[in-house]
Each structure stands twice: as structure tokens, then as C-alpha cells.
Amino acid sequence: MALFKLQINGKSYQTEAEADTPLLWVLRDNLGLVGTKYGCGIAQCGACTVHLNGEATRSCTLPVSAIGTSKVTTIEGLSKNGDHPVQKAWDEVDVAQCGYCQAGQIMTAAALLKRKPKPTDAEIEATMSGNLCRCGTYHRIKEAVKVAAKTK
Amino acid sequence: MSSQLSHNRRNFLKIAAVTGGGLFLGFNWTESEAATQTVLTKGISAVPGVDFNSYLSINPQGVITILSPNPEVGQGIKTAFPIIVAEELDADWKNVVVEQAPLDTKKFERQVAGGSGSIPHSWKRLREAGATARHMLIDAAAKRWNVSAADCSTSKGFVLHAGSNRKLSYGELATEAGKMTIPSDVKLKEIKDFKLIGQTIRNVDNPGIITGKPLFGLDFYREGMLIGMLQRPAFGYKLKSVDSAAAKAMPGIVNVVTINNSVAVVGKSTWQVKKAKDALKIEWEKDGNLESTSDHNRLFKEMLDSPNTTVRRKDGDVETAFKNAAKVIKAEYQCPFLPHNPLEPMNFFAHVKADSAELVGPSQTPESARNQAAKLLGLPPEKVTVQLTRMGGGFGRRLNTDYAIEAVQVSKAVNAPVKVMWTREDDMTGGIYRPAVRYRFEAALDAQNNLIGYKLRGASINAGNATREDNFPSGAVENLLIDSIDHKSPITTGPWRAPITNFLAFAEQAFLDEVAHAAGKDPVQFRLELLDKAKKNPTGKITYDIDRMKGVIQLAVEKSGWGKNKNVSQGISVYFSHRSYVAQVGEVVMEKGKPVLKKVYSAADCGVVINQSGAQQQVRGCVVDGIGHAMYGNITFKDGIPDQKNFNDYKLIRMNEIPEIEVHFVQNEIDPTGLGEPSLPPAGAAVANAIFKATGKRLYNQPFVQTEVFKGVS
Numbered sequence A: 001m002a003l004f005k006l007q008i009n010g011k012s013y014q015t016e017a018e019a020d021t022p023l024l025w026v027l028r029d030n031l032g033l034v035g036t037k038y039g040c041g042i043a044q045c046g047a048c049t050v051h052l053n054g055e056a057t058r059s060c061t062l063p064v065s066a067i068g069t070s071k072v073t074t075i076e077g078l079s080k081n082g083d084h085p086v087q088k089a090w091d092e093v094d095v096a097q098c099g100y101c102q103a104g105q106i107m108t109a110a111a112l113l114k115r116k117p118k119p120t121d122a123e124i125e126a127t128m129s130g131n132l133c134r135c136g137t138y139h140r141i142k143e144a145v146k147v148a149a150k151t152k
Numbered sequence B: 001m002s003s004q005l006s007h008n009r010r011n012f013l014k015i016a017a018v019t020g021g022g023l024f025l026g027f028n029w030t031e032s033e034a035a036t037q038t039v040l041t042k043g044i045s046a047v048p049g050v051d052f053n054s055y056l057s058i059n060p061q062g063v064i065t066i067l068s069p070n071p072e073v074g075q076g077i078k079t080a081f082p083i084i085v086a087e088e089l090d091a092d093w094k095n096v097v098v099e100q101a102p103l104d105t106k107k108f109e110r111q112v113a114g115g116s117g118s119i120p121h122s123w124k125r126l127r128e129a130g131a132t133a134r135h136m137l138i139d140a141a142a143k144r145w146n147v148s149a150a151d152c153s154t155s156k157g158f159v160l161h162a163g164s165n166r167k168l169s170y171g172e173l174a175t176e177a178g179k180m181t182i183p184s185d186v187k188l189k190e191i192k193d194f195k196l197i198g199q200t201i202r203n204v205d206n207p208g209i210i211t212g213k214p215l216f217g218l219d220f221y222r223e224g225m226l227i228g229m230l231q232r233p234a235f236g237y238k239l240k241s242v243d244s245a246a247a248k249a250m251p252g253i254v255n256v257v258t259i260n261n262s263v264a265v266v267g268k269s270t271w272q273v274k275k276a277k278d279a280l281k282i283e284w285e286k287d288g289n290l291e292s293t294s295d296h297n298r299l300f301k302e303m304l305d306s307p308n309t310t311v312r313r314k315d316g317d318v319e320t321a322f323k324n325a326a327k328v329i330k331a332e333y334q335c336p337f338l339p340h341n342p343l344e345p346m347n348f349f350a351h352v353k354a355d356s357a358e359l360v361g362p363s364q365t366p367e368s369a370r371n372q373a374a375k376l377l378g379l380p381p382e383k384v385t386v387q388l389t390r391m392g393g394g395f396g397r398r399l400n401t402d403y404a405i406e407a408v409q410v411s412k413a414v415n416a417p418v419k420v421m422w423t424r425e426d427d428m429t430g431g432i433y434r435p436a437v438r439y440r441f442e443a444a445l446d447a448q449n450n451l452i453g454y455k456l457r458g459a460s461i462n463a464g465n466a467t468r469e470d471n472f473p474s475g476a477v478e479n480l481l482i483d484s485i486d487h488k489s490p491i492t493t494g495p496w497r498a499p500i501t502n503f504l505a506f507a508e509q510a511f512l513d514e515v516a517h518a519a520g521k522d523p524v525q526f527r528l529e530l531l532d533k534a535k536k537n538p539t540g541k542i543t544y545d546i547d548r549m550k551g552v553i554q555l556a557v558e559k560s561g562w563g564k565n566k567n568v569s570q571g572i573s574v575y576f577s578h579r580s581y582v583a584q585v586g587e588v589v590m591e592k593g594k595p596v597l598k599k600v601y602s603a604a605d606c607g608v609v610i611n612q613s614g615a616q617q618q619v620r621g622c623v624v625d626g627i628g629h630a631m632y633g634n635i636t637f638k639d640g641i642p643d644q645k646n647f648n649d650y651k652l653i654r655m656n657e658i659p660e661i662e663v664h665f666v667q668n669e670i671d672p673t674g675l676g677e678p679s680l681p682p683a684g685a686a687v688a689n690a691i692f693k694a695t696g697k698r699l700y701n702q703p704f705v706q707t708e709v710f711k712g713v714s
């Protein structure tokens, strides 16, 4: 066990974990930030997507010891009041079915729009295809990304 | 940290406490008990003990709380049920708060998510619940104004008296309304007067979903809770021995226990438990047939030629019809085992105490989980509580309660609150799969290309009867024989979204397309002619509504411009399942010599549509699911061990692989039926038939991607 200092959602956290513990489980088990989801544990589904210094990152394969001073943003910290343009678009378009994948989808989409405020359809597809939705909400995810791009 | 469940509960109680004398109108939603509705005008202290089947409460501030009893698995029931109540109540949707009810077999019935049955089961009950409250609110206003109730009306949370131009809000009336006589027979609205039902209404859990609130079972946390993971045997094996010394010595590990044939590792955190589970040294031994996919392929052939089938339906004289046939068409279709793969893997929390047990988690059948837990623990069922969490998908997997019972067993064994969780690998290799099937179809045409004989034999692994003998085209063919044969395997199977029909519809609708082609008829025309025949001259029992089936075909034809666009290749498929009717047209174009699915038109008749947004989602989700699994889904075995273990070797459909999907509904005033499943069965054949049109090649086996047509396509 080692002590880790983490910058998450603009706050400093200290937590004890084994060095190889994926960030996902530190968030969920140690810090109670359970908005970030587990779907596969091997970087295939995107349910665990967080931002690491603003970039979409799979937290299930990122050891806590590799984070250092990088700034982590989770779904809980994407906005103060749940009103990030991507979150608003997700509500407006009514994307979710079961909702389990959606935190990861939103984090991926938010990072995409930060990098590319006006993505083309092909760019949306290329990026969002990394995130699985077992319920098949892909049409609305695509639509919501476009709505968010317009409101930005 | 507290769980969302208890948090919600507290909030709810707090509202009640603040409002002091707030009124809780309780409603039994069962017809038999409708007369015994209880009205509570007490405060907070009485709330937890109220003995209702369901309730809807209105506080003096006008907040309307509607409890949703059924498990929410992504089918949108937590939004749809309250819409129905609020409609008949004439509530302002803005003031409605929806709460998930826990399992309570005294207050509710059929707290199940399955079979697309929630809406048809509860439609009338929910409407009556809303209408009764509305009636009592009107009575209270009429009394206060000293006017006739007949002269009052309601709108968006107010009772109005047009004659004197007065109005009172439901909140203002709540306390008095609670004292009114409960009407025994309330008038429900005319469907044409619906204001909420049929609108586009967003998921009530959106705020929590988009901000990452702990809504799901896996998010549940309880102070002092341990994490449990199990290593389970593969199919046909049992536990021989386990060396857990290394695992036990690992940090954070509290205990390693044997539960039946599985080994459970219990510890403080998920990662520690997972690593310790991986460090277990387990020896398994053979306990049954160790089956491989190659064995199943051989078994299918043997079963299809076997004389030992069970006859499911027999009409007319099939032998003679085939003897006299001018043309006989014969084909076989096969579908593999499939895991359900809900994105939230199996998990459940259990805290077994000396004389009670508490369960929390995602289950499509919480009552069955409770009863099994009670039986196992030797407790009366009322000593076992079950809280329902939102489920990260289910697709039928969570109809089975194995994982909840595991949690009970582990909690009991280690005498602590435990959340058992399955890794994705556990989930994908853990069984209760969709069964594998192979069908043999035979059709006899006479010299005028009329279908005079039809045979279907279903051969399956652990499916029981792999046919649905009374489904179309039964009733439309004079000479028909449907039989089935099943092999019992150690590979466990269970219901998978639209059980049986999810593959039967593909096979049947693809085969009928072949027959239409052999008869030289347009596939739409061919189906319509058969339906006309079933109507005019039915053979045997007919369990589907012929006019509604024709209705969805006609709507799909109209919306897709069937056969009009020569630049695309279209295929049609139509199916009746779970009480709803769905026709779909797939549209394919050739790109670089390969077929690409561009679009699917879906036309459904599920009666009254409750929520446009939810309904559209269910249809799109079903089509994506149906196409995705027909294209890619496949789980294979070597000596009882699944070959695919996670999403790196098991492919689910992704955003870049979906067609455009257009969703249409037949508009009528028929009582609503479910939508969680019926749009899935027709999807596979809509695609396969369009691909035939484009390539001249039939797709006989799922997954399609492994067939000749898609060679070289990744």
C-alpha cells in the first residue's frame, strides 16, 4: 500500500492503494466517486472514461501510480450543476436507456468537443465508436453530440 | 457516504416531515382490492408502515409523488408508469416526483421486468389509481365551493369551476380530498382526451444519469461492506480442490470460502479481491459432458434427422401435400449461443443477519430473489427485504437470480454485508445463455405457386420447444407440421430478449422470403396473400390478429416506398411477439462489392403509445440489438469452456456499424402492449432478405459476418 495524492475535480484527495490499482477502482472504492463505471476492465467499452488533463482516458487500465500530478475529471466534476453543454444535450435528446454507459459516453463526447468544437459526422463516429452502448442508443448519442456542438 | 436509495428515501421522508400534515393518498392497484384503498392523513411517522399496493401522494405544496413498483432495466418503465397515473390524475408533469418502490408483495403485484408484460398488466390499474385521486380532489373542491362535482373539471393540477371562474390547486385540496369517500367506480378518460400519454417525455432519471449519481446496483455502498468475487466451474465441471493459501495472504483479503462448486474470495476492495481471485489455485474435475461447438454442430444434424421429435402442431395432411407438390423448397438456419452482456455485470448486495436479510441490487425478478433467499436461509419471506436499483441492462439475464443468491450465501458464510460482483469475464463465461438452435424448413408449392404444405422442425440445445407453433404462417397453410427436439446440455441457458422468437423470426421470415422467391412473387404480396387466406379460410387455431399484422406490413411498405427506389435493395420481415406487431424493411446498397446496410424502416403496432421518446428508443434499441447480434454475436465452446471472454474477442455492434433507423407506429386506440422486445425478432430477416436482394445470396447462419457474403469485411 502506498499513499497517493490525486487532483480530482478540482479537489485534492489522499488515498491509500496498491500501486497497480486502476484509477477506476480508486475512484469507486476509495473515494466514493461511482459515476465512473466498470464495463470490461480492459479498455474495450469506454464505460470508465474520465479526463486526464482534459483528454478522454480509460480509467480501468490506468494504474493510480501513473497519474502523478495530472488533473483528473470525472462525470461528477464535469460541471457544478450538471449543466455542461454535453450533459444538457444528453437530457434534451433523452439519450439514455439503462443509462449505465452514458457517463462514459458523455466524458468521451465532452473531450471530443473540447478538441474539436465542430466535429463532422465522421469524426463523431470515429471517436464515439470506442464507447459501447449495449442498449443501442447510438443514434441519440450522435444527435446529442451535434446538439451540444451547436450550443457550445 | 450513503447510497442513493437510502438518500432518496430520506429526502422523501424529509419532504413528508416538512409538510407535516401532508396527505398520502394510497391506492391499491389490484382490481380485487380497489375498494379497500386506504387514505392516510398522518405525518411522517406513519409513512413507512402504510400498507398499500401502491401509492401516490400529494403534499400541500402540490408535489405529487408517484411510486413506480416495477424494476427499471432501461425499458423506461419508471417514466411510463407515472405518465399513465399522472394522465388520469390530470397532474402537471412538472410537479411529479417519481420514486422507485422496493419489493413489496403486499402493496404491489408482478414486480417483474420481463416478457414485455408490465404495461399490458398495469395499464388499467395505473389509470384507475390516477382517476380515483382526481375524482376525490374534485369532490373536495365541490364541497368547499358548495357546487356540484359534475360542474367541476380538472386541468394540470387544478380543479376548476367554470360557472364561478374559481380554481384550487391539488396541493390546496390534498388534505380535504383525503377525507372524501373513495369512489368505487371511476370514469377513465377518453383516449382522444389524453394530454400526457403519447407525448415526448424524458427519462425521469436523466438528472442522475448525466451527473453520475449512484443509481445502479454496482454503485451501492454500505459502511463496513465487503466485496466478494467467485470463481465458478465451467460447464460440465465441478470443484475438486482449492489451494487458497496465496490468495488469503494477499492484502485486503478477509476470507476465502467454498460455496457449492465455486470459490468465493471476500475482501476490502474490488481490485484486491480480483487479484486474489486470480491467485487461487483450483483443480476442477469432470462432472458431465464436456461439450464443444463441434459437438453441437453434429448434434444438430442428428436431431434434425431424428424420428424422436415432439409434434407441436399438425394441420391437414402434410405427406400428401408434399407428394403432390410441383415444387419443394428446403432450407436450414442456425443461430449460436449468445451471452446477454448487459453493460453492468451481475452484482448484488446481501446482508444476512441472525433473523433477517437485506438484499439490494439489480433484478428483473426481485420477488423470486427474495423467496429463494428466504428458503435458503430458512426465514419467512417477510424477513427478507429487497431494494431495487436501476439496472445497467438485463436482456433477460437478470430474470435469473443466481447472482443474488450467491451474495446471500457469501454474506452468510462470512457473516458480514457483502456485495458480490462479477467481472466481465465472469459475466460472459458464466452461462444462462441464449440457447443455440438449428431449424429445418420445408415448403410445398402447387403448380400455381400456392403454398400448400409447410414443415418446420426446431432442433435446439437447452431451449425446450424452439418453435412457436401457432405463430404465422400457421393458420394460413392447410397442411402443416411443426415439431421440435432438444438436447440437454450442461451449458446453461435462459431467456434472452424475445426468447425463442429472437432467432425463430429470423429463420422463418428469411425462409418465407425464399418461398416467395421460388413462387415468383413479391415478398410483400406473398405475405399479404397468406394473411388474406388465413382470414378467409383459416386452418386451425390462429393466435395473431390478421388485420394488425397486415397493418404493420402496409405501414412499413408505405414508409419505405417498397420497391420504388431501384438504387437500393430492400427486404421485408414481419413478426408478432409479446402481444405487439412489427414489420421492418431493411435497405442495402453495394459498396466495393460488399453489401452495406443503410437503413431500416420499422412499423409497430403496440396499441396506444405511452411515451413517444421511450417508445422510439425501445424500437431503435431492439433493431440495433437484433442487427448487432445477427451480424456479430457468437459464443463458442471447447470442452465446456467458452472461447470468448471479454469485449476484445466478443464483438458488440458499435456506432459506426448502425444503419439509419426510421420508427413508425400504427395509430389506434387499442390498449397498449409492451415494446421492450417485439421490435427485435424481425430485424435479422429484414437485413438478411435485403442482402439476398442485393447479392443473390442467402444468409443461413448467424453470425452473418462469418458467412461467405461478408468475407473480407471486418
Ligand code: FES
Residues within 6 Å of the ligand: A037, A038, A039, A040, A041, A042, A043, A044, A045, A046, A047, A048, A049, A058, A059, A060, A061
Ligand atoms: S471498463 Fe474501462 S473500457 Fe471498459
Ligand code: FES
Residues within 6 Å of the ligand: A096, A097, A098, A099, A100, A101, A102, A132, A133, A134, A135, A136, A137, B074, B343, B392, B393
Ligand atoms: S444506455 Fe444502456 S448501455 Fe448504454
